[in-house]
Amino acid sequence: MNGIGIGAATAILCALAVPSLARAQNPIVQTRFTADPAPLVHDGVVYLYTSHDEDDATGFKMLDWQLYSSTDMVNWTDRGTVASLKTFPWAVQSNDAWAPQVIARDGKFYLYAPISIAGRPKNVIAVAVADKPEGPFVDVLGKPLIAPANDNIDPTVWIDDDGQAYLYWGNPDLYYVKLNKDMISYSGQITKVDRILDYQEGPWFYKRKNRYYMAFASTCCSEGIGYAMSDRPTGPWTYKGPIMAHDARATGNHPGIIDYKGGSYLFGFNYELNFAMTPMHHERRSVAVAKFNYNPDGTIPNLHWWDRTSAPQLEALNPYKRVEAETIAWTSRLKRDQDRPYDWAPGVTTAGDAKSGIFVTTTKNRSYIKVAGVDFGSAGAKWFIATVANGLPGSMIELRLDRTDGPVIGTLPIGETGAPGVWQERQTSIAGAIGTHDLYLLFKGSGDRSLFDFDHWRFVQ
Template identity: 80%
Template sequence: MKGSLRWLQVGLPALSAFAATLPAIAQPGPPIIQTRFTADPAPLVHDGVVYLYTSHDEDDATGFEMRDWLLYSSTDMVNWTDRGTVASLKTFPWAVQTNDAWAPQVVARNGKFYLYAPVSVTGSPKNVIAVAVADKPEGPFVDVLGKPLIAAQDGFIDPTVWVDDDGQAYLYWGNPDLWYVRLDEDMTSYSGPITKVDRILDYQEGPWFYKHNDRYYMAFASTCCSEGIGYAMSDRPTGPWTYKGPIMDHDARATGNHPGIIDYKGGSYLFGFHYELNFAVTPIHHERRSVSVAKFSYNADGTIPNLHWWDVTGAPQLEALNPYKRVEAETIAWTSRIRRNRDRPYDWAPGVTTAGNPLDGVYVTRTLDRTYIRVAGVDFGAAGAKRFIASVANGARGSAIELRLDRVDGPVIGTLQVGETDPIGKWQERTTSIKDAIGTRDLYLVFKGPGDRTLFDLDHWRFAR
């Protein structure tokens, strides 16, 4: 992740000039999360669900401003549910608390989940690697060591872990050099020496170590700056590693990168990030990144094709969403920002986002007039839906949800009047009748109401026949 620090010295003028030529909404590969700036994707497949752990750039970040780690989940690769903050710098009270919650990875073993992350320590400019443990993918993650797993040294960032078929786990990390150690079965200690790997061509940082069809892979962010995504292969988990080329070429739109690769429901997926949501707000480069995903197929010899830049359409939806069971409002395929001045292409106001607390969990907020949520591939069935029910709180007078199909200006199938809710903070159900909701369609929840304040909070919804 940090190879792009050199960009701050050599590349900002060039990228700013490039960004100034971009259209107001440049989307080379739609970011799968729009409510936060996310980076360093670390996908985990567990019990039929993709859990996507990310680092988090603050909304006002200029350089790297990162204090916590987030989680999203999906079963269809298009609609992603915000699971909230799973860990933060407070998880490691011995670490620097003001910044440096960099690239994480979570792995499962023996019914536990282990989060590995680089942090900084007081009194040292160097990084360490920490580990925290949870009983569930969504945490809470707890620091069980009270100290670093891997002690401080320059470039000790971006941990990646794989548990091999024989039960031996390996932890790799590093920028600009790559290092590894064998983890013990408890996953919170290691045996043997810390070993430096022979230089892999074009390697910079952000390693992603995994196994596919009896071959070992080391994907990584390629030499900064700009960074692409490269990879190497080996017949053994400790190498030697043979460089195989780029998965994505170096590109001026990617001053940093960080791959995550999984197999899921018969397909293979590459996660990474770009800066397109940042450029939708400003032509100036900031460290405000957005995770994206592309589907690919391995070549017959096990190599990975060059995917070039992010595909404009993103990954295909794997299954339809069932609207007749509870759907968390924070399940989103796409959401909106509001243009404040149509004559100024970068003058955008924040749109829908999420919030959460231990009592209520995660919910949707900042529902300004004309903002919306798109939920992809909703299967209403042949008989169709008759009613829509939503759980809302903190409603303003005159607020409502227009339910539209296929487009933000598509046909209206119903309008839920939210209005004032009392008392403040109390979740209440509102219901409206529905017509012409038949078949599998994209659903738009378009928020309407007076003023420029949040109209209401939305926790979950469902349809009824």
């Protein structure tokens, strides 16, 4: 998988420098470009499905769908690729892995995605099924669920209280159909919805407190996020205004809205990582999140733009249990070539295979991972243990609190790790890790190569 990435103090000073829990740093994924967020709450976890813009995309270049998960809304764990165009071998294998959504029903998980087939019109909606949120998702129809039409993109699905499921989709017009209980077929006619003011694409359909909501990307270009409400799952829909106004910094947007642990959250995307690399606009998007409160009448306030809103960390991270190395609040990006000022190499990226699962790779010198709101407790940590592979001589992890130049609590030598692909544990003593802090894992070594692969870590008291 390709992606982008980006002196010691005393124990007393470390204990005094305890920050409050963090806020999400938008965009919340920096190891690759992500778009079209589709959050799903299941068994106390937020599973965030996204589309994926390739690193070299100028227009839309999208081949697969990614998954991230969180229980605190700030630290996100990379769960890898859950499906791709290859999941649907009858589809055109080009660049059309566009906006997905996943929903759970009766112990199964259903992924709806717009893809292309040969001919005109070419846009269809496909469905794949899995036994777990992280997949693997399998094509069960061998053909489209929704037959070809030019408007067939951006599916959104909701199961009402009476068990009836509805599938909406469309750009620039909005359509719906009633799904059967098997979730892979439908009954009745496809219905075109009366025009909703400012609607463009990217619908997100859901119900909350007996009100139905249709959020959407507002009229291009530039796009914002608008929404409409109804007393019925099929409308009529009444436009309620912007959740985020049209903004010149974005030619696109795409909402996903959930309630989680007593709060309400809007997901969308911005282009901040693209513009950190180049002044040119490319379709290289990055998912962001914001917490909000509904108004007493059920309407949604205007959140303006991602630079004015975010989401607080819901709970501290426990460092004394296994933490996947790909659990990240923020990671670095490093410039590769001074003669090419807008060409950047990954600071940290992730990869995966069937044997090892997802792990951190491309750990270059001075790149780092930030893990937010780590609770070391009043007794503090005594040891740090990491599982690594493919280490180079002289490589190490420097552990700092609160900042990249914050207090050093320990340094873990990695060095050579033997045979390629063989995971080994390394450990080092820790001093000064007391209370709640942001943890920075800085990777150190020589040369411009990746220093080691990094699978998981934990502290010991």
